[in-house]
Amino acid sequence: xxxxxxxxxxxINALSLGSIYALVAIGLAxxxxxxxxxxxxxxxxxxxxxxxxxxxxxxxxxxxxxxVVTLFAAxxxxxxxxxxxxxxxxxxxxxxxxxxxxxxxxxxxxxxxxVVSPVPRSFRSVTPASLDSVHxxxxxxxxxxxxxxxxxxxxxxxLLLLFVTRTRVGVAMRAVSEDLLGAKxxxxxxxxxxxxxxxxxxxxxxxxxxLWAARLGKIDPLMGFIPLxxxxxxxxxxxxxxxxxxxxGAYVLGFAEIFIIGFxxxxxxxxxxAFVFLLLIFVLLVRPNGILGSTERExx
Amino acid sequence: MLELEDVSxxxxxxxxxxxxxxxxxxxxxxxxxGSNGAGKSTCLLAISGVxxxxxxxxxxxxxxxxxxxxxxxxxxxxxxxxxxRHIFARLSVEENLMLGAGQRTDKAGLEKDRRWxxxxxxxxxxxxxxxxxxxSGGEQQMLAMxxxxxxxxxxxxxxxxxxxxxxxxxxxxxxxxxxxRAEGGTILLVEQNARQALEVAxxxxxxxxxxxxxxxxxxxxxxxxxxxKAYLGG
Numbered sequence: 309x310x311x312x313x314x315x316x317x318x319x320i321n322a323l324s325l326g327s328i329y330a331l332v333a334i335g336l337a338x339x340x341x342x343x344x345x346x347x348x349x350x351x352x353x354x355x356x357x358x359x360x361x362x363x364x365x366x367x368x369x370x371x372x373x374x375x376v377v378t379l380f381a382a383x384x385x386x387x388x389x390x391x392x393x394x395x396x397x398x399x400x401x402x403x404x405x406x407x408x409x410x411x412x413x414x415x416x417x418x419x420x421x422x423v424v425s426p427v428p429r430s431f432r433s434v435t436p437a438s439l440d441s442v443h444x445x446x447x448x449x450x451x452x453x454x455x456x457x458x459x460x461x462x463x464x465x466x467l468l469l470l471f472v473t474r475t476r477v478g479v480a481m482r483a484v485s486e487d488l489l490g491a492k493x494x495x496x497x498x499x500x501x502x503x504x505x506x507x508x509x510x511x512x513x514x515x516x517x518x519l520w521a522a523r524l525g526k527i528d529p530l531m532g533f534i535p536l537x538x539x540x541x542x543x544x545x546x547x548x549x550x551x552x553x554x555x556x557g558a559y560v561l562g563f564a565e566i567f568i569i570g571f572x573x574x575x576x577x578x579x580x581x582a583f584v585f586l587l588l589i590f591v592l593l594v595r596p597n598g599i600l601g602s603t604e605r606e607x608x
Numbered sequence: 609m610l611e612l613e614d615v616s617x618x619x620x621x622x623x624x625x626x627x628x629x630x631x632x633x634x635x636x637x638x639x640x641x642g643s644n645g646a647g648k649s650t651c652l653l654a655i656s657g658v659x660x661x662x663x664x665x666x667x668x669x670x671x672x673x674x675x676x677x678x679x680x681x682x683x684x685x686x687x688x689x690x691x692x693r694h695i696f697a698r699l700s701v702e703e704n705l706m707l708g709a710g711q712r713t714d715k716a717g718l719e720k721d722r723r724w725x726x727x728x729x730x731x732x733x734x735x736x737x738x739x740x741x742x743x744s745g746g747e748q749q750m751l752a753m754x755x756x757x758x759x760x761x762x763x764x765x766x767x768x769x770x771x772x773x774x775x776x777x778x779x780x781x782x783x784x785x786x787x788x789r790a791e792g793g794t795i796l797l798v799e800q801n802a803r804q805a806l807e808v809a810x811x812x813x814x815x816x817x818x819x820x821x822x823x824x825x826x827x828x829x830x831x832x833x834x835x836x837k838a839y840l841g842g
Binding site: 486491 | 682693703
């Protein structure tokens with residue numbers, strides 16, 4: 309295959325993979341920006357959304373209502389974890405919050421292992437077969453799922469941007485992550501903003517989960533772990549807490565991963581994740597606060 | 609309109625406020641002076657509901673607000689421009705101001721107060737779309753005050769508004785404080801700059817290591833030998 313076509317094709321693959329990481333990383337960064345909480349249960353929301361879709365599809369409802377209900381389920385569960393698990397430990401040392409989120413993650417995963425089954429299920433019943441079709445343009449073949457992933461993500465970015473700049477709760481969210489005391493003193497209702505952050509972040513994780521499962525064609529109770537880990541790396545590379553940083557980091561990671569697989573000799577490509585973490589170490593050595601991490605100092 | 613009764617606040621084992629009582633009447637400008645670490649900021653944070661006292665009560669218009677959350681205190685018409693300003697540096701000046709307006713839904717009143725704040729601080733009007741962090745220190749202080757005023761508070765708490773500012777800027781800040789007061793606002797002003805604070809205030813309290821050691825009207829405090837020696841550099 310000529311090199312240009314090859315590059316174009318890999319670029320699309322990288323954009324698609326980066327998009328999924330970005331959708332997960334945004335929710336992580338949102339919650340971290342506000343609460344300084346690294347939410348390990350965030351990946352499990354992807355999984356829950358997929359199972360919701362999996363079970364709903366047998367009821368015969370249409371594809372769009374199914375997606376809406378699914379995302380709603382993810383948002384609700386996200387809000388529930390906040391209300392039940394994270395709110396009581398809010399203000400506790402970071403390590404307590406971290407352990408709480410680990411516990412929530414382990415709990416959700418094991419509930420699904422016990423109640424549903426640890427055995428992977430095929431996701432082909434949910435996603436239309438047309439998603440697997442491949443378009444060929446000028447010698448570049450692109451699968452429908454990649455187009456859909458990039459398109460949906462772009463649309464969600466626009467919505468998210470409108471949300472954080474045009475809505476009251478969105479602006480308040482940025483204010484809270486910027487200066488907690490200032491936010492309290494202007495009368496922002498913290499609980500409401502935090503719930504909103506969980507709802508929005510979880511719904512986006514739900515979208516990411518569906519897209520991820522559609523790529524892999526199967527779901528299982530632990531499916532959220534790898535994308536969570538990658539999204540975490542992405543958010544750290546980009547500059548933790550900043551939404552722009554999370555998105556940037558996600559695409560950097562997507563490109564790095566795809567091109568590492570593409571250009572390394574095949575016998576090394578199974579070490580792709582090792583290279584990803586090498587990249588993380590390198591970025592942190594050069595820019596400890598991430599690419600977009602703030603280095604500004606306070607003004608007197 | 610505001611009454612603190614025997615309020616004590618501790619951070620762990622350190623007692624920042626040891627049973628202080630003070631009152632602010634409608635339309636008054638009261639100042640709380642004292643040296644660094646005397647507990648002045650702690651007092652304002654307790655009123656705003658950011659810190660909750662271990663002991664004592666805070667009464668506002670006859671209602672106990674001691675245990676309210678900060679947003680509920682703001683909703684009752686008490687807002688604060690804190691020490692260190694705590695503006696939202698990456699948000700625009702306009703977003704900062706609109707956050708100060710918070711949950712207001714009265715469009716007409718909001719528009720009026722927005723114009724009022726712009727008139728008090730004309731610089732802000734010229735920088736609405738600029739990121740707040742790019743403002744100068746004095747402008748950031750104006751923004752912090754403007755933000756607090758956007759909710760049209762009945763009681764304004766000002767914590768060290770002149771700290772670290774150039775003399776001309778200090779003048780501006782005190783001018784605005786006077787203006788807000790003249791328009792019927794009630795203000796509780798915390799200051800290290802005791803001389804200037806007593807200049808604008810009706811009454812004052814002197815706080816030392818978490819206790820009120822002196823109170824009275826501003827003129828008598830200004831002429832008090834102890835105050836002069838300790839705080840006015842007499």
